[in-house]
Amino acid sequence: MTQLSRTTPEVSYKELIFEAAVKAYADAGIDPRRDVESFVCSSEDFYEGTSIFDEYVPDQVGGALKPVCTISADGMYSVATAYMQILTGAFDVVAVEAHSKASDIVNISPIYDLALDPVYIRPLGLNANFIAGLEMNAYLHSTGATHGHCTSVVEKNRRNALSNPVAMSASGVTPRNGSKMLSYPLSDQDVAPLADGAAVVVLAAEDAARNLRKDPIWVMGTGWASDSPSLETRDLEKATYAELASKQAYRQAGIRNPTHEIQVAEIDDTYSFKELQHAEALGLAGQSRAHRMLEQGVYELGGALPVNPSGGSIGMGHTLEMSGLVRVIEVVEQLRGTAGKHQVDGAQVGVAQTWRGVPTGSGAVVVLGR
Amino acid sequence: MGRSHADRNRGRDALIGVIMLNKTMPNEPQGTGLKEGDLESGKVLAVSYQPKAQYAWATGIAIGRFLAGLKAGEITGTRCDQCGRIAVPPRIFCEWCFRRSDTWVKLPDTGKVNTFSVSYITTDTTRVKTPKIPAVIEIDSANNAGFLHLLGEVKPDEVKLGMRVKAVWVDPTERKGSITDIKYFKPIR
Amino acid sequence: MMIPKKRVAVVGAGMTKFMRRAQETGKELAFEAARQALDSAEMRIQDIESVALGSAPDAFDGVHMKGEYLLDGAGAWQKPYSRSFVGGGSGVFSAIHGWWHVASGLFDTCLVVGEEKMSSCLPHPQTAFLTIFDNMIERPLGPNLIWIFALEMQRYMQRHKIPKEQIAQVAVKNKRNALDHPSAQIPQAFTLQDIMNSEVLAWPVQRLDISPVSDGACAVVLASEDVARKITDSPVWIDGVGWNLDTTYWTNRDLYFPRYVANAARMAYRMAGITNPPKQIDFAEPYDPFDYKELHHMEGLLLCRKGEAPKLTAEGVTERDGKLPICPSGGLLGVGNPIAAAGLMKVCELFWQLRGEAGKRQIPGDVRTAVAQAWGDLMQIGTVVVMRS
Numbered sequence: 018m019t020q021l022s023r024t025t026p027e028v029s030y031k032e033l034i035f036e037a038a039v040k041a042y043a044d045a046g047i048d049p050r051r052d053v054e055s056f057v058c059s060s061e062d063f064y065e066g067t068s069i070f071d072e073y074v075p076d077q078v079g080g081a082l083k084p085v086c087t088i089s090a091d092g093m094y095s096v097a098t099a100y101m102q103i104l105t106g107a108f109d110v111v112a113v114e115a116h117s118k119a120s121d122i123v124n125i126s127p128i129y130d131l132a133l134d135p136v137y138i139r140p141l142g143l144n145a146n147f148i149a150g151l152e153m154n155a156y157l158h159s160t161g162a163t164h165g166h167c168t169s170v171v172e173k174n175r176r177n178a179l180s181n182p183v184a185m186s187a188s189g190v191t192p193r194n195g196s197k198m199l200s201y202p203l204s205d206q207d208v209a210p211l212a213d214g215a216a217v218v219v220l221a222a223e224d225a226a227r228n229l230r231k232d233p234i235w236v237m238g239t240g241w242a243s244d245s246p247s248l249e250t251r252d253l254e255k256a257t258y259a260e261l262a263s264k265q266a267y268r269q270a271g272i273r274n275p276t277h278e279i280q281v282a283e284i285d286d287t288y289s290f291k292e293l294q295h296a297e298a299l300g301l302a303g304q305s306r307a308h309r310m311l312e313q314g315v316y317e318l319g320g321a322l323p324v325n326p327s328g329g330s331i332g333m334g335h336t337l338e339m340s341g342l343v344r345v346i347e348v349v350e351q352l353r354g355t356a357g358k359h360q361v362d363g364a365q366v367g368v369a370q371t372w373r374g375v376p377t378g379s380g381a382v383v384v385l386g387r
Numbered sequence: 388m389g390r391s392h393a394d395r396n397r398g399r400d401a402l403i404g405v406i407m408l409n410k411t412m413p414n415e416p417q418g419t420g421l422k423e424g425d426l427e428s429g430k431v432l433a434v435s436y437q438p439k440a441q442y443a444w445a446t447g448i449a450i451g452r453f454l455a456g457l458k459a460g461e462i463t464g465t466r467c468d469q470c471g472r473i474a475v476p477p478r479i480f481c482e483w484c485f486r487r488s489d490t491w492v493k494l495p496d497t498g499k500v501n502t503f504s505v506s507y508i509t510t511d512t513t514r515v516k517t518p519k520i521p522a523v524i525e526i527d528s529a530n531n532a533g534f535l536h537l538l539g540e541v542k543p544d545e546v547k548l549g550m551r552v553k554a555v556w557v558d559p560t561e562r563k564g565s566i567t568d569i570k571y572f573k574p575i576r
Numbered sequence: 577m578m579i580p581k582k583r584v585a586v587v588g589a590g591m592t593k594f595m596r597r598a599q600e601t602g603k604e605l606a607f608e609a610a611r612q613a614l615d616s617a618e619m620r621i622q623d624i625e626s627v628a629l630g631s632a633p634d635a636f637d638g639v640h641m642k643g644e645y646l647l648d649g650a651g652a653w654q655k656p657y658s659r660s661f662v663g664g665g666s667g668v669f670s671a672i673h674g675w676w677h678v679a680s681g682l683f684d685t686c687l688v689v690g691e692e693k694m695s696s697c698l699p700h701p702q703t704a705f706l707t708i709f710d711n712m713i714e715r716p717l718g719p720n721l722i723w724i725f726a727l728e729m730q731r732y733m734q735r736h737k738i739p740k741e742q743i744a745q746v747a748v749k750n751k752r753n754a755l756d757h758p759s760a761q762i763p764q765a766f767t768l769q770d771i772m773n774s775e776v777l778a779w780p781v782q783r784l785d786i787s788p789v790s791d792g793a794c795a796v797v798l799a800s801e802d803v804a805r806k807i808t809d810s811p812v813w814i815d816g817v818g819w820n821l822d823t824t825y826w827t828n829r830d831l832y833f834p835r836y837v838a839n840a841a842r843m844a845y846r847m848a849g850i851t852n853p854p855k856q857i858d859f860a861e862p863y864d865p866f867d868y869k870e871l872h873h874m875e876g877l878l879l880c881r882k883g884e885a886p887k888l889t890a891e892g893v894t895e896r897d898g899k900l901p902i903c904p905s906g907g908l909l910g911v912g913n914p915i916a917a918a919g920l921m922k923v924c925e926l927f928w929q930l931r932g933e934a935g936k937r938q939i940p941g942d943v944r945t946a947v948a949q950a951w952g953d954l955m956q957i958g959t960v961v962v963m964r965s
């Protein structure tokens with residue numbers, strides 16, 4: 018993973034991805050031209066400003082004239098894809114790529130709006146954040162959590178990010194007074210700021226993995242799911258997609274009691290309240306109990322089940338379709354014991370989760386273990 | 388709303404089972420075709436929208452240098468010492484060796500036509516009387532590497548594969564650091 | 577690359593009409609094809625454990641993350657769902673994407689949907705293709721999509737000294753074959769003269785060399801071996817898959833031969849145990865968005881020597897009753913080209929032919945092994961599946 022930062026004007030997206038790829042292959046001790054059998058890249062055309070963006074992906078990851086494909090989703094979906102490819106028995110080593118060049122987008126608001134239903138929602142002329150506002154209102158109302166709890170999430174994650182050297186430039190821990198309301202009750206402080214970056218992850222089948230490292234971190238389970246794309250037929254209070262995805266991943270991983278069997282969680286916090294909503298969906302808190310766990314310090318870096326010790330997207334920067342891969346990498350670092358100042362001691366099993374952002378009800382989960 | 392939708396589905400299972408068709412042949416394909424005037428004439432309702440998608444792409448190290456070179460009237464490539472290949476457009480890595488390129492190379496502004504077409508259509512398929520001649524120009528001393536551009540000062544039926552050409556540059560004061568700082572490539576007669 | 581452990585079969589297929597301008601929305605097109613595919617296998621949506629969608633650029637629909645928008649039409653509500661995207665290769669690739677869902681052992685069934693609604697894009701869908709060119713050094717030249725085909729076709733023709741007539745013959749054959757396809761856009765037979773007299777758009781490409789822009793959708797149901805045998809007496813096995821993406825720098829490559837298609841084919845053939853493609857493959861559905869592409873891809877699929885494909889066409893070898901039928905469906909040239917759906921249409925055709933269900937298009941005699949292939953990006957990707965009855 019490269020350094021995350023607000024802008025990266027001195028490099029093109031290809032050059033940023035090349036840097037991440039070089040680092041990943043060095044970490045794995047492999048030569049992509051010789052050892053990687055399949056490459057899975059992640060992107061969405063309108064984030065790039067190029068149609069059929071998958072044309073532009075192979076060279077910088079070492080995939081020229083090799084099996085390379087693109088999944089139109091977050092990098093965590095590509096990890097699940099690589100996992101499936103390896104499980105077929107046909108591939109031993111698969112590389113996954115994701116990146117964000119958010120700074121190349123002049124104004125991202127119209128891009129988010131372009132994802133809204135063109136017949137039913139777009140004519141309302143609302144900024145896409147309104148969906149997060151609706152959800153937040155429904156979530157707070159049904160769980161009894163307050164905006165104050167959401168602000169605590171922001172503070173926790175910003176504070177954690179100060180210990181994370183890869184996080185983009187710090188913006189202070191305590192949200193300033195007089196935050197701007199974007200779409201009640203969502204304020205600008207509740208939204209993770211955008212960042213640029215690139216990441217590559219290498220997966221390998223068991224024998225190949227043991228040949229490459231003494232301490233491989235294992236994928237124990239993956240899951241992904243999509244709730245209705247229509248706002249009108251979707252549950253706005255609960256993150257049903259995350260619940261379904263985690264059930265699939267936990268079943269594969271043999272996890273029955275998440276709070277007892279998982280020691281670290283990196284979950285999506287694109288909006289502050291989402292961290293609480295996702296924690297409940299993943300079974301890291303009882304229904305409507307996440308804000309209580311937060312109050313009790315359970316989710317703090319030194320708590321019983323640290324959530325987003327990396328700082329999450331709020332603290333590190335939100336890297337669009339790369340954010341899920343950042344969550345995976347952070348869990349891997351935790352399990353390896355290489356997370357430095359934001360290390361969670363004794364982490365054996367971790368869960369990474371991602372959400373594809375408004376207006377979707379889609380997300381993925383990966384469970385990793387030593 | 389989400390929950391009741393799921394409950395309603397369960398009740399319908401039995402009904403779906405009864406209606407199920409026992410077919411092995413493909414059914415009659417569905418689809419309602421519209422004619423070109425149907426939308427304008429209002430026969431069918433439609434919603435229209437103009438996306439506002441604007442980007443300012445960082446050109447980065449390699450293309451940034453390439454474009455700066457074009458502004459100065461030069462074509463720039465890069466060389467990988469491991470495979471010896473000279474690449475244009477330049478790139479900071481060699482995609483075959485997967486390692487950083489070693490040197491910048493100033494290339495001549497001459498080359499040969501790898502392939503070409505004679506185009507009577509613009510980007511949005513409007514027809515034009517005077518065709519454009521797009522071509523892939525292999526730049527001299529790069530290893531069969533080149534880029535897309537246009538041919539000029541030549542009649543369409545005079546163009547041949549392998550024809551030698553030279554860049555015709557925009558006046559230095561008007562160059563912008565763009566691929567269009569080269570107006571076109573013309574035959575070296 | 578090794579041989580995968582679990583076998584995967586196609587057990588159902590469905591498709592909509594291919595139309596220049598459909599009244600149906602993208603969701604509705606996806607639904608129609610998916611429902612037909614389920615019906616043909618006598619399955620319910622509850623039997624589907626995962627969904628894989630293929631659809632080409634979001635710019636056609638003017639919907640960002642259009643995979644998300646289409647998912648309900650594709651039957652993916654509250655299911656594991658994802659969209660793969662490899663340009664024109666997506667149609668066949670989505671079947672491969674579905675294949676590993678099942679071959680991994682994680683799912684017993686997967687519904688694969690290929691959908692395209694190009695007509696939403698105004699003034700003309702082709703305008704959207706401007707944005708496939710390099711953002712920094714190609715778009716300022718004002719290119720049209722057809723340029724890349726014309727440049728590749730020119731190179732192929734010149735390298736092998738192929739007269740235009742031999743290429744146009746492919747359009748004649750496929751448009752004639754499509755008269756027997758119920759989904760065909762505007763079934764109409766053309767003579768060689770019609771093709772040769774059609775308007776020159778970007779020489780050597782003429783209007784009738786090109787498949788029609790289209791709306792449409794296809795779907796197939798994939799199942800693991802145990803489940804497949806419960807669903808149908810005649811599953812069609814996906815015995816080989818392959819894909820390969822060449823470098824983005826297409827102006828640094830010789831376009832006369834699609835080496836990436838050959839690499840993808842070799843990968844699929846190795847998995848399927850095919851060592852002599854022309855002898856062991858009974859018929860093929862290579863990707864034919866332009867007439868010369870069928871020839872280009874026949875050679876890329878190693879079904880004949882480089883430069884030999886035009887001669888085989890002229891000799892009638894590739895007709896439905898020939899020794900190696902190519903595009904018995906009528907292909908994109910004949911049926912229509914809603915990009916991702918068109919590729920999956922070829923997989924559907926293999927399914928129906930190998931089960932003897934292709935009706936008037938049925939290839940005479942016994943067909944057991946076939947290959948479908950799609951292509952896309954900047955003359956970059958080959959996606960190949962080998963299927964057997």
